[in-house]
Amino acid sequence: MADAPTYRITPSPVHDLVHNHLFPSTTAQVDSAQKTLQHLQSAVHDVDADLAQMRIAFQQLLVKRAALQDYADAHQRLVSPVHRLPTEILVGIFLHALAASSFKRHPDKAPLVLERVCRRWKDIARSTPELWSHIRLDL
Structure with missing residues (x-):
């Protein structure tokens, strides 16, 4: 099985603060962190929406597969010796x-x-x- 692809997140302007568990000391850092947070929350929401669509598609594929398999089984019975x-x-x-x-x-x-x-x-x-x-x- 192939390794799962990794997703690289573009570092934020306040990456060093996040990485070192520090808090912003300037208004600009707070604003930057807030803007990055909004972007990340939006991205998470988008991924959640994509996952919901994929779950629906996956369920539809399972139903389609079951119907195809049932029909194939019926045909297999026809050719059974x-x-x-x-x-x-x-x-x-x-x-x-x-x-x-x-x-x-x-x-x-x-x-x-x-x-x-x-x-x-x-x-x-x-x-x-x-x-x-x-x-x-x-x-």
């Missing part, structure tokens, strides 16, 4: 996975969990009687 598997293969996978899983036909999990993946899986799960032949009911 699992969507090209024949129905018979998916049925076999479902039966094997559920038989070996810890779901053990728990009513709020399998095979209902298969229905939540996508419309195709829902249709396959609902049209496969073997998935529904053993349902555990806790009374």
Whole structure:
């Protein structure tokens, strides 16, 4: 990561007083310090305004990124190889996975969990009687 840039402040006419923790001894030094203070306060205000705009822009970019990522994820799902598997293969996978899983036909999990993946899986799960032949009911 690159080092953060440093910001150099132009020394004020009363820099020596500030640096050495001294107080102005003349009206001219007080006036100069007051003028420099006003300039610095204005500069801080300007930077605060810039930061506020950057925060808004940053938030907008986060929202835009999330929307783009969601849309990219949807497209990624379209090209996923699992969507090209024949129905018979998916049925076999479902039966094997559920038989070996810890779901053990728990009513709020399998095979209902298969229905939540996508419309195709829902249709396959609902049209496969073997998935529904053993349902555990806790009374």
